[in-house]
Amino acid sequence: METAKDSRLAREFVVALPIELNREEQIELLQEFIREQFVADGMCADAAIHDTDGRNPHAHILLTVRPLDEQGHWQYKTEKEYLCMRNGEERGFTAAEFKAAQNERWEKQYPYKVGKKKVYMVPSEADAQGLARADKHPKSTRYGRQNPISERWNSEEQLAAWRAAWADVTNLYLERAGRAERIDHRSNAARGLDEQPTIHEGVTARALERKGIIADRCEINRQIKADNALLRELKAAVRKLAQAVKNTLPVIAEAMEKLRANMIVFRYQLRHIGRGRQRMKDYIHAVQPNLVRYTELVQEIRGKGKERKSLLAQKKETPLYLIPKQCELSRHIAELTEELEELKSEKDMLLHSLECSDDAGIAAVKKDISTMEAALKKLSQQEEKYxxxxxxxxxxxxxxxxxxxxFDPDELQDARLDLRPAMERSVVDRVQSAYGDKYDYLMMYDSKRDVADILHEETEARSIREHLRQKQQAQQKQNKKNSRDTWER
Incomplete structure (x- = not known):
């Protein structure tokens, strides 16, 4: 049915099956979704359930991209659309529409030779100028006119409707099974959530992790999950503070110290994100010039290889008695051979620097670069959020x-300093729990120092010490005066 080499042969959906349902319920859920959303709309569907490790049941659904009519015949995906002219107005018509449009004096446009150029015009105008037609193909739109049904299937609105339908039918089956879990097809942003979504890891990344190798995608997800867990905890603490704060010194002191502790966590997260971003940027900046040079070398090697092959063929056809010509060709071939060896040697060195055993490894390096560039965007979003x-x-x-x-600043400061050690220990425990082996003691120290600088704590401490000194001096003067009054009496 499909004849073009770049034809789209099928549409694939991958849906995650709820682990809360047994296999029979999963199959029934999948069949109902396919029947109501795809088969009822004129598609043929083929589905396969995959569950290799018992922890990730999912289904692959393959769908036809051409709609079926009522007689069971395939309809067209796109139809040729000719751009026709009438009185300076251009409009597109299909072959069937053009038959009626001809009666309204619409004409197809063909390419005609005007000097060295090809210009599209209608035959009546070209005949009046005596121009010759360059070829028989009329002017048309680039992609033709889509079948309205295919156009709807390919739209973003239809994809969103299918996602919503999957969420609805899945939640229905979960409810029937007496489960409290529910799924939501909407993005975190659409649901009003501040949490960052994780990225798809894939079987390759998980296989690397099982071998003890840290995969970039899994590491990014661990970072996102740790950050989201801390964010939920901090937001809960802030809500609790907002409800509890009253105008009493102990409560104010505790609220200020809790906010200070939250700031330390935020600074730690920002430092952690910044270091991860810098590491990725350094890798990309180091690798990209080598990739560019590798592409240039491949093109040069291909070009010089073709040139050498051409010269070898030319030398083979040149008679042996034409000695000067033979010598000239031999010299050129020798120069090209030497240049090719140098280029190949440079390419091998580049492959070694990129830790690739052969040319096939370059594709993996390019994929890593793309993954890191996508991760950098997510890290930038996280940085803005925190x-x-x-x-x-x-x-x-x-x-x-x-x-x-x-309140008296000295009393408030004393109350805060009494609470601070416990608060800071709590911060360390929370961050260690979230980041695990990735926890950095030096980064925590720097984060505390950052918060102290942001809150101008050193300046505030000097101000409090000065206030205390003045207070003590005033107290001493008052004591002396009281002693003198007593002695005089």
């Missing part, structure tokens, strides 16, 4: 500081 969270915490901290103006 920067916003840090700024929000700073604003809440400033509000609490305004509320604390009615």
């Amino acid at each position: 920067t916003a969270e840090l700024n929000d915490a700073l604003q809440q901290y400033a509000d609490l500081k305004t509320q604390s103006a009615e």
Whole structure:
């Protein structure tokens, strides 16, 4: 049915089957979804369930891309659309539509030779100028006119409708099975969630992880999951603080220290993200010039190889008695051979620097670069998110500081310093739990220092010490005065 070499032969859907359902329920769910969403709309469907490790049941659904009519015949995917002219207006018509349009004086446009150029015009205008037609093919749109049904199937709106239908029928089966779990086809952003979605890891990355090799995709997901867990915990703590804060010194002190602890976590996350981004950027910047040079070398080797092959053929056809010509060709062939050897040697060195055993390994390197570039975008989004969270915490901290103006600064500082060691230990425990072996003690130290600088704690401490000194001096003067008054009496 499909004759073009780049034809689309099928449409594939991959759906995750709920592990909460048994195999019979999964099959029934899949069949109902296919029957209602695809077969009822004129498609043929073929489905296969995969569950190799028992932890990731999913189904591959292959669908036909041509609709069937009521008689069971295949309809067209696209139809040729000719661009016709009438009184300076251009409009597209299919072959069937053009038969009726001819009666309304619409004409097809053909290419005609005008000097050295080819110009599209209608036959009546070309005949008046005595121009010769360049070829028989009329002007048409590049991709033709899509079948309305195929166009709907290929639309983003239909994809969203299919996703929503899968979520609805899956939740229906989960409810029937007495399960509380539910799925949602919408993105985190559409659901109003701040959490970052994980990326697809794939079987290759998971196979590497099982061998003890850290896969970039799995490492990115671990980072995202750790960040999301901390974000949920911090948001819960902030909500609790907002409900609990009252104008009492102990509560204000505790609220300020909790916000300070959250800021340390945010700074740690931002530092961790920054280091990951820098590592990826360094790798990309180191590898990309080598990839560019590798592509150039491949093209040069291919070009010089063709040139050498051509010269060898030319030398073979040249009679032996034409000695000067033979010598000239031999010299050129020798030069090209030497150049080819140098280029191949440089290419081998590049492959070694890219840790590729052969040319096939370059595709894996390019795939790694693409994965890292996509990861960099996600890390940038995370960086923006945690920067916003840090700024929000700073604003809440400033509000609490305004509320604390009615309290004695020395007493407030003492209350906060009493709470700080426990708060900082809690921060370390939370971050260690989230990051596991990736926890960095030095990064935690730097994060604490960052927060101290942001909150101007050293300046504030000096101000409090100066206030305390003045207070002590005033107390001493008052004591001396009281002693003098007592002695005089």
